[in-house]
Amino acid sequence: MVTKQFRFKVGFIGAGNMAQAICQSLINDAFYKPMQIAAFDLSEDRRTYFHNQFGIYISKNNVELADHAQTILLAVKPQVMPAVLEEIKPVIGPGQTIISIAAGISTGFIESTLNRSVPVIRVMPNTPMMVGAGTIALAAGQYAGRDHLNFAKTLFAPSGVVLCVEEHLIDAVTAISGSGPAYFFYLIEAMIQAGIDMGLSAENARTLACNTALGAAKMVTTLEDSPAELRRKVTSPAGTTEAAIKVLDQNKVQQHFIQAINAAAIRSKELGK
CATH class of the missing domain: 1.10.3730.10 (ProC C-terminal domain-like)
Structure with missing residues:
Protein backbone atom coordinates (compact mmCIF):
# COMPACT_ATOMS: atom_id res chain seq x y z
CA MET A 1 0.00 0.00 0.00
CA VAL A 2 1.33 3.43 -0.96
CA THR A 3 1.42 5.78 2.02
CA LYS A 4 -0.36 9.06 1.42
CA GLN A 5 1.82 12.14 1.17
CA PHE A 6 0.67 14.81 3.60
CA ARG A 7 0.93 18.53 3.01
CA PHE A 8 1.34 19.33 6.71
CA LYS A 9 3.29 17.64 9.48
CA VAL A 10 0.79 18.68 12.14
CA GLY A 11 -2.67 20.19 12.10
CA PHE A 12 -4.52 21.75 15.03
CA ILE A 13 -8.26 21.27 15.25
CA GLY A 14 -9.04 23.94 17.81
CA ALA A 15 -6.89 27.03 18.28
CA GLY A 16 -7.31 27.88 21.95
CA ASN A 17 -4.68 28.70 24.55
CA MET A 18 -3.27 25.17 24.84
CA ALA A 19 -2.98 24.79 21.07
CA GLN A 20 -1.33 28.20 20.99
CA ALA A 21 1.26 27.13 23.58
CA ILE A 22 2.05 23.94 21.67
CA CYS A 23 2.26 25.69 18.31
CA GLN A 24 4.50 28.39 19.79
CA SER A 25 6.93 25.83 21.18
CA LEU A 26 7.06 23.87 17.92
CA ILE A 27 8.04 26.99 16.00
CA ASN A 28 10.34 28.49 18.65
CA ASP A 29 12.32 25.26 18.89
CA ALA A 30 12.37 24.81 15.10
CA PHE A 31 10.61 21.46 15.45
CA TYR A 32 8.57 22.39 12.39
CA LYS A 33 8.55 25.32 10.02
CA PRO A 34 5.35 27.41 9.88
CA MET A 35 4.67 26.10 6.39
CA GLN A 36 4.44 22.57 7.84
CA ILE A 37 1.68 23.49 10.30
CA ALA A 38 -2.04 24.08 9.76
CA ALA A 39 -4.91 24.99 12.06
CA PHE A 40 -8.65 25.50 12.08
CA ASP A 41 -10.97 26.96 14.67
CA LEU A 42 -14.60 28.00 14.50
CA SER A 43 -13.60 31.40 15.86
CA GLU A 44 -12.53 33.82 13.15
CA ASP A 45 -10.55 35.78 15.72
CA ARG A 46 -8.53 32.71 16.67
CA ARG A 47 -7.92 31.77 13.03
CA THR A 48 -6.68 35.29 12.32
CA TYR A 49 -4.49 35.29 15.40
CA PHE A 50 -2.83 31.97 14.52
CA HIS A 51 -2.16 33.10 10.96
CA ASN A 52 -0.75 36.49 11.97
CA GLN A 53 1.19 35.26 14.99
CA PHE A 54 2.69 32.08 13.57
CA GLY A 55 2.45 32.43 9.79
CA ILE A 56 0.84 29.00 9.47
CA TYR A 57 -1.80 27.83 7.01
CA ILE A 58 -5.42 28.23 8.13
CA SER A 59 -7.57 25.45 6.75
CA LYS A 60 -11.04 26.08 5.37
CA ASN A 61 -12.59 23.56 7.77
CA ASN A 62 -11.82 20.54 9.94
CA VAL A 63 -12.16 18.10 7.05
CA GLU A 64 -9.60 19.86 4.88
CA LEU A 65 -7.19 19.96 7.80
CA ALA A 66 -7.66 16.30 8.69
CA ASP A 67 -7.22 15.27 5.08
CA HIS A 68 -3.83 16.97 4.73
CA ALA A 69 -2.16 16.65 8.18
CA GLN A 70 0.01 13.68 9.13
CA THR A 71 -0.52 14.32 12.84
CA ILE A 72 -3.88 15.70 13.92
CA LEU A 73 -3.90 17.44 17.28
CA LEU A 74 -7.40 17.60 18.71
CA ALA A 75 -7.63 20.66 20.95
CA VAL A 76 -11.39 21.09 21.24
CA LYS A 77 -13.74 21.02 24.21
CA PRO A 78 -14.81 17.51 25.29
CA GLN A 79 -18.44 18.38 24.62
CA VAL A 80 -17.84 18.92 20.90
CA MET A 81 -15.40 16.04 20.39
CA PRO A 82 -18.03 13.51 19.14
CA ALA A 83 -19.20 15.88 16.40
CA VAL A 84 -15.62 16.71 15.35
CA LEU A 85 -14.68 13.03 15.13
CA GLU A 86 -17.76 12.23 13.02
CA GLU A 87 -16.88 15.16 10.77
CA ILE A 88 -13.29 14.10 10.07
CA LYS A 89 -13.93 10.34 10.10
CA PRO A 90 -14.24 9.91 6.29
CA VAL A 91 -10.75 11.32 5.59
CA ILE A 92 -8.73 9.58 8.33
CA GLY A 93 -6.46 6.90 6.92
CA PRO A 94 -3.12 5.07 7.12
CA GLY A 95 -0.05 7.05 8.10
CA GLN A 96 -1.88 9.43 10.39
CA THR A 97 -1.62 9.85 14.14
CA ILE A 98 -4.23 11.42 16.42
CA ILE A 99 -3.16 13.35 19.51
CA SER A 100 -5.93 14.53 21.83
CA ILE A 101 -5.63 17.02 24.68
CA ALA A 102 -9.36 16.94 25.49
CA ALA A 103 -10.07 16.17 29.15
CA GLY A 104 -12.09 13.05 29.81
CA ILE A 105 -12.03 11.70 26.25
CA SER A 106 -10.50 8.22 26.11
CA THR A 107 -8.41 6.80 23.29
CA GLY A 108 -10.98 4.01 22.99
CA PHE A 109 -13.75 6.53 22.37
CA ILE A 110 -11.73 8.20 19.62
CA GLU A 111 -10.78 4.87 18.03
CA SER A 112 -14.34 3.53 18.07
CA THR A 113 -15.87 6.77 16.77
CA LEU A 114 -13.39 7.00 13.90
CA ASN A 115 -13.77 3.24 13.32
CA ARG A 116 -10.14 3.08 12.24
CA SER A 117 -7.01 1.31 13.50
CA VAL A 118 -5.40 4.70 13.92
CA PRO A 119 -2.71 5.40 16.54
CA VAL A 120 -4.14 7.67 19.24
CA ILE A 121 -2.18 9.40 21.99
CA ARG A 122 -4.10 10.96 24.84
CA VAL A 123 -2.35 13.94 26.42
CA MET A 124 -3.02 15.87 29.59
CA PRO A 125 -1.02 19.11 29.49
CA ASN A 126 -1.34 22.15 31.72
CA THR A 127 -1.25 25.89 31.16
CA PRO A 128 2.36 26.48 32.37
CA MET A 129 3.23 25.08 28.94
CA MET A 130 2.64 28.66 27.79
CA VAL A 131 5.89 29.65 29.54
CA GLY A 132 7.80 26.44 28.82
CA ALA A 133 7.18 25.03 32.29
CA GLY A 134 4.37 22.58 31.67
CA THR A 135 3.77 19.12 33.01
CA ILE A 136 2.53 16.80 30.27
CA ALA A 137 1.31 13.23 30.69
CA LEU A 138 0.90 10.84 27.74
CA ALA A 139 -1.13 7.65 27.41
CA ALA A 140 -1.15 5.41 24.34
CA GLY A 141 -4.22 3.89 22.71
CA GLN A 142 -4.33 0.28 21.55
CA TYR A 143 -2.92 1.03 18.09
CA ALA A 144 -0.16 3.37 19.24
CA GLY A 145 3.30 1.85 19.59
CA ARG A 146 6.54 2.92 21.17
CA ASP A 147 7.46 5.01 18.12
CA HIS A 148 4.24 7.00 18.40
CA LEU A 149 4.81 7.63 22.11
CA ASN A 150 8.41 8.67 21.50
CA PHE A 151 7.24 11.06 18.78
CA ALA A 152 4.70 12.61 21.16
CA LYS A 153 7.38 12.93 23.85
CA THR A 154 9.62 14.78 21.42
CA LEU A 155 6.72 16.96 20.29
CA PHE A 156 5.91 18.13 23.82
CA ALA A 157 9.40 18.12 25.36
CA PRO A 158 10.11 21.81 24.58
CA SER A 159 7.02 22.76 26.59
CA GLY A 160 8.00 21.15 29.89
CA VAL A 161 8.34 17.82 31.70
CA VAL A 162 6.82 14.83 29.86
CA LEU A 163 5.90 11.50 31.44
CA CYS A 164 4.00 8.42 30.30
CA VAL A 165 1.23 6.80 32.34
CA GLU A 166 -1.37 4.09 31.91
CA GLU A 167 -4.57 5.60 30.55
CA HIS A 168 -6.64 4.67 33.60
CA LEU A 169 -4.49 7.11 35.57
CA ILE A 170 -5.13 10.10 33.30
CA ASP A 171 -8.08 11.29 35.39
CA ALA A 172 -5.77 11.47 38.41
CA VAL A 173 -3.21 13.35 36.32
CA THR A 174 -5.95 15.75 35.21
CA ALA A 175 -6.92 16.44 38.81
CA ILE A 176 -3.35 16.99 40.01
CA SER A 177 -1.43 18.69 37.21
CA GLY A 178 -4.09 19.55 34.64
CA SER A 179 -6.18 21.54 37.11
Whole structure:
Protein backbone atom coordinates (compact mmCIF):
# COMPACT_ATOMS: atom_id res chain seq x y z
CA MET A 1 0.00 0.00 0.00
CA VAL A 2 1.33 3.43 -0.96
CA THR A 3 1.42 5.78 2.02
CA LYS A 4 -0.36 9.06 1.42
CA GLN A 5 1.82 12.14 1.17
CA PHE A 6 0.67 14.81 3.60
CA ARG A 7 0.93 18.53 3.01
CA PHE A 8 1.34 19.33 6.71
CA LYS A 9 3.29 17.64 9.48
CA VAL A 10 0.79 18.68 12.14
CA GLY A 11 -2.67 20.19 12.10
CA PHE A 12 -4.52 21.75 15.03
CA ILE A 13 -8.26 21.27 15.25
CA GLY A 14 -9.04 23.94 17.81
CA ALA A 15 -6.89 27.03 18.28
CA GLY A 16 -7.31 27.88 21.95
CA ASN A 17 -4.68 28.70 24.55
CA MET A 18 -3.27 25.17 24.84
CA ALA A 19 -2.98 24.79 21.07
CA GLN A 20 -1.33 28.20 20.99
CA ALA A 21 1.26 27.13 23.58
CA ILE A 22 2.05 23.94 21.67
CA CYS A 23 2.26 25.69 18.31
CA GLN A 24 4.50 28.39 19.79
CA SER A 25 6.93 25.83 21.18
CA LEU A 26 7.06 23.87 17.92
CA ILE A 27 8.04 26.99 16.00
CA ASN A 28 10.34 28.49 18.65
CA ASP A 29 12.32 25.26 18.89
CA ALA A 30 12.37 24.81 15.10
CA PHE A 31 10.61 21.46 15.45
CA TYR A 32 8.57 22.39 12.39
CA LYS A 33 8.55 25.32 10.02
CA PRO A 34 5.35 27.41 9.88
CA MET A 35 4.67 26.10 6.39
CA GLN A 36 4.44 22.57 7.84
CA ILE A 37 1.68 23.49 10.30
CA ALA A 38 -2.04 24.08 9.76
CA ALA A 39 -4.91 24.99 12.06
CA PHE A 40 -8.65 25.50 12.08
CA ASP A 41 -10.97 26.96 14.67
CA LEU A 42 -14.60 28.00 14.50
CA SER A 43 -13.60 31.40 15.86
CA GLU A 44 -12.53 33.82 13.15
CA ASP A 45 -10.55 35.78 15.72
CA ARG A 46 -8.53 32.71 16.67
CA ARG A 47 -7.92 31.77 13.03
CA THR A 48 -6.68 35.29 12.32
CA TYR A 49 -4.49 35.29 15.40
CA PHE A 50 -2.83 31.97 14.52
CA HIS A 51 -2.16 33.10 10.96
CA ASN A 52 -0.75 36.49 11.97
CA GLN A 53 1.19 35.26 14.99
CA PHE A 54 2.69 32.08 13.57
CA GLY A 55 2.45 32.43 9.79
CA ILE A 56 0.84 29.00 9.47
CA TYR A 57 -1.80 27.83 7.01
CA ILE A 58 -5.42 28.23 8.13
CA SER A 59 -7.57 25.45 6.75
CA LYS A 60 -11.04 26.08 5.37
CA ASN A 61 -12.59 23.56 7.77
CA ASN A 62 -11.82 20.54 9.94
CA VAL A 63 -12.16 18.10 7.05
CA GLU A 64 -9.60 19.86 4.88
CA LEU A 65 -7.19 19.96 7.80
CA ALA A 66 -7.66 16.30 8.69
CA ASP A 67 -7.22 15.27 5.08
CA HIS A 68 -3.83 16.97 4.73
CA ALA A 69 -2.16 16.65 8.18
CA GLN A 70 0.01 13.68 9.13
CA THR A 71 -0.52 14.32 12.84
CA ILE A 72 -3.88 15.70 13.92
CA LEU A 73 -3.90 17.44 17.28
CA LEU A 74 -7.40 17.60 18.71
CA ALA A 75 -7.63 20.66 20.95
CA VAL A 76 -11.39 21.09 21.24
CA LYS A 77 -13.74 21.02 24.21
CA PRO A 78 -14.81 17.51 25.29
CA GLN A 79 -18.44 18.38 24.62
CA VAL A 80 -17.84 18.92 20.90
CA MET A 81 -15.40 16.04 20.39
CA PRO A 82 -18.03 13.51 19.14
CA ALA A 83 -19.20 15.88 16.40
CA VAL A 84 -15.62 16.71 15.35
CA LEU A 85 -14.68 13.03 15.13
CA GLU A 86 -17.76 12.23 13.02
CA GLU A 87 -16.88 15.16 10.77
CA ILE A 88 -13.29 14.10 10.07
CA LYS A 89 -13.93 10.34 10.10
CA PRO A 90 -14.24 9.91 6.29
CA VAL A 91 -10.75 11.32 5.59
CA ILE A 92 -8.73 9.58 8.33
CA GLY A 93 -6.46 6.90 6.92
CA PRO A 94 -3.12 5.07 7.12
CA GLY A 95 -0.05 7.05 8.10
CA GLN A 96 -1.88 9.43 10.39
CA THR A 97 -1.62 9.85 14.14
CA ILE A 98 -4.23 11.42 16.42
CA ILE A 99 -3.16 13.35 19.51
CA SER A 100 -5.93 14.53 21.83
CA ILE A 101 -5.63 17.02 24.68
CA ALA A 102 -9.36 16.94 25.49
CA ALA A 103 -10.07 16.17 29.15
CA GLY A 104 -12.09 13.05 29.81
CA ILE A 105 -12.03 11.70 26.25
CA SER A 106 -10.50 8.22 26.11
CA THR A 107 -8.41 6.80 23.29
CA GLY A 108 -10.98 4.01 22.99
CA PHE A 109 -13.75 6.53 22.37
CA ILE A 110 -11.73 8.20 19.62
CA GLU A 111 -10.78 4.87 18.03
CA SER A 112 -14.34 3.53 18.07
CA THR A 113 -15.87 6.77 16.77
CA LEU A 114 -13.39 7.00 13.90
CA ASN A 115 -13.77 3.24 13.32
CA ARG A 116 -10.14 3.08 12.24
CA SER A 117 -7.01 1.31 13.50
CA VAL A 118 -5.40 4.70 13.92
CA PRO A 119 -2.71 5.40 16.54
CA VAL A 120 -4.14 7.67 19.24
CA ILE A 121 -2.18 9.40 21.99
CA ARG A 122 -4.10 10.96 24.84
CA VAL A 123 -2.35 13.94 26.42
CA MET A 124 -3.02 15.87 29.59
CA PRO A 125 -1.02 19.11 29.49
CA ASN A 126 -1.34 22.15 31.72
CA THR A 127 -1.25 25.89 31.16
CA PRO A 128 2.36 26.48 32.37
CA MET A 129 3.23 25.08 28.94
CA MET A 130 2.64 28.66 27.79
CA VAL A 131 5.89 29.65 29.54
CA GLY A 132 7.80 26.44 28.82
CA ALA A 133 7.18 25.03 32.29
CA GLY A 134 4.37 22.58 31.67
CA THR A 135 3.77 19.12 33.01
CA ILE A 136 2.53 16.80 30.27
CA ALA A 137 1.31 13.23 30.69
CA LEU A 138 0.90 10.84 27.74
CA ALA A 139 -1.13 7.65 27.41
CA ALA A 140 -1.15 5.41 24.34
CA GLY A 141 -4.22 3.89 22.71
CA GLN A 142 -4.33 0.28 21.55
CA TYR A 143 -2.92 1.03 18.09
CA ALA A 144 -0.16 3.37 19.24
CA GLY A 145 3.30 1.85 19.59
CA ARG A 146 6.54 2.92 21.17
CA ASP A 147 7.46 5.01 18.12
CA HIS A 148 4.24 7.00 18.40
CA LEU A 149 4.81 7.63 22.11
CA ASN A 150 8.41 8.67 21.50
CA PHE A 151 7.24 11.06 18.78
CA ALA A 152 4.70 12.61 21.16
CA LYS A 153 7.38 12.93 23.85
CA THR A 154 9.62 14.78 21.42
CA LEU A 155 6.72 16.96 20.29
CA PHE A 156 5.91 18.13 23.82
CA ALA A 157 9.40 18.12 25.36
CA PRO A 158 10.11 21.81 24.58
CA SER A 159 7.02 22.76 26.59
CA GLY A 160 8.00 21.15 29.89
CA VAL A 161 8.34 17.82 31.70
CA VAL A 162 6.82 14.83 29.86
CA LEU A 163 5.90 11.50 31.44
CA CYS A 164 4.00 8.42 30.30
CA VAL A 165 1.23 6.80 32.34
CA GLU A 166 -1.37 4.09 31.91
CA GLU A 167 -4.57 5.60 30.55
CA HIS A 168 -6.64 4.67 33.60
CA LEU A 169 -4.49 7.11 35.57
CA ILE A 170 -5.13 10.10 33.30
CA ASP A 171 -8.08 11.29 35.39
CA ALA A 172 -5.77 11.47 38.41
CA VAL A 173 -3.21 13.35 36.32
CA THR A 174 -5.95 15.75 35.21
CA ALA A 175 -6.92 16.44 38.81
CA ILE A 176 -3.35 16.99 40.01
CA SER A 177 -1.43 18.69 37.21
CA GLY A 178 -4.09 19.55 34.64
CA SER A 179 -6.18 21.54 37.11
CA GLY A 180 -3.29 22.01 39.53
CA PRO A 181 -2.09 25.46 38.43
CA ALA A 182 -5.46 26.88 39.49
CA TYR A 183 -4.95 25.56 43.03
CA PHE A 184 -1.69 27.46 43.34
CA PHE A 185 -3.19 30.59 41.79
CA TYR A 186 -6.00 30.30 44.36
CA LEU A 187 -3.47 30.19 47.20
CA ILE A 188 -1.48 33.09 45.76
CA GLU A 189 -4.70 35.13 45.46
CA ALA A 190 -5.34 34.56 49.16
CA MET A 191 -1.78 35.51 50.12
CA ILE A 192 -1.97 38.71 48.09
CA GLN A 193 -5.30 39.66 49.64
CA ALA A 194 -3.97 38.98 53.14
CA GLY A 195 -1.00 41.25 52.42
CA ILE A 196 -3.26 44.03 51.19
CA ASP A 197 -5.51 43.64 54.24
CA MET A 198 -2.45 44.08 56.46
CA GLY A 199 -1.43 47.30 54.74
CA LEU A 200 0.92 46.23 51.94
CA SER A 201 0.51 47.73 48.49
CA ALA A 202 -1.03 45.41 45.90
CA GLU A 203 2.26 45.44 43.97
CA ASN A 204 4.36 44.49 46.98
CA ALA A 205 1.89 41.86 48.13
CA ARG A 206 1.95 40.28 44.66
CA THR A 207 5.76 40.32 44.53
CA LEU A 208 6.05 38.72 47.96
CA ALA A 209 3.45 36.02 47.26
CA CYS A 210 4.60 35.13 43.75
CA ASN A 211 8.31 35.00 44.52
CA THR A 212 7.68 32.99 47.67
CA ALA A 213 5.73 30.46 45.58
CA LEU A 214 8.54 30.39 43.01
CA GLY A 215 11.20 29.89 45.67
CA ALA A 216 9.23 27.14 47.41
CA ALA A 217 8.74 25.36 44.07
CA LYS A 218 12.48 25.52 43.38
CA MET A 219 13.26 24.09 46.80
CA VAL A 220 10.85 21.18 46.55
CA THR A 221 12.06 20.26 43.04
CA THR A 222 15.80 20.59 43.65
CA LEU A 223 16.36 19.52 47.26
CA GLU A 224 16.13 15.93 48.48
CA ASP A 225 13.87 16.75 51.43
CA SER A 226 10.19 15.85 51.18
CA PRO A 227 7.59 18.65 51.18
CA ALA A 228 6.65 17.63 54.75
CA GLU A 229 10.28 17.91 55.89
CA LEU A 230 10.74 21.29 54.19
CA ARG A 231 7.61 22.53 55.94
CA ARG A 232 8.88 21.21 59.28
CA LYS A 233 12.17 23.06 58.86
CA VAL A 234 10.46 26.43 58.44
CA THR A 235 7.91 25.77 61.21
CA SER A 236 9.69 26.79 64.41
CA PRO A 237 7.99 25.80 67.68
CA ALA A 238 5.71 28.59 68.92
CA GLY A 239 6.67 30.69 65.91
CA THR A 240 4.70 32.57 63.27
CA THR A 241 4.58 29.69 60.78
CA GLU A 242 3.30 27.31 63.43
CA ALA A 243 0.52 29.78 64.25
CA ALA A 244 -0.55 29.79 60.61
CA ILE A 245 -0.31 26.00 60.20
CA LYS A 246 -2.44 25.49 63.32
CA VAL A 247 -5.24 27.54 61.76
CA LEU A 248 -4.96 25.55 58.52
CA ASP A 249 -5.06 22.26 60.42
CA GLN A 250 -7.97 23.37 62.61
CA ASN A 251 -9.94 24.10 59.44
CA LYS A 252 -8.87 20.79 57.85
CA VAL A 253 -7.43 22.57 54.83
CA GLN A 254 -5.29 19.62 53.76
CA GLN A 255 -8.28 17.25 53.84
CA HIS A 256 -10.36 19.76 51.91
CA PHE A 257 -7.65 20.06 49.27
CA ILE A 258 -7.61 16.29 48.85
CA GLN A 259 -11.41 16.30 48.53
CA ALA A 260 -11.18 19.05 45.92
CA ILE A 261 -8.63 17.11 43.87
CA ASN A 262 -10.80 13.99 44.06
CA ALA A 263 -13.74 16.07 42.82
CA ALA A 264 -11.69 17.15 39.82
CA ALA A 265 -10.84 13.51 39.04
CA ILE A 266 -14.49 12.51 39.28
CA ARG A 267 -15.47 15.33 36.93
CA SER A 268 -12.79 14.21 34.47
CA LYS A 269 -14.36 10.74 34.42
CA GLU A 270 -17.82 12.26 33.92
CA LEU A 271 -16.64 14.24 30.89
CA GLY A 272 -15.74 10.98 29.17
CA LYS A 273 -19.19 9.42 29.53
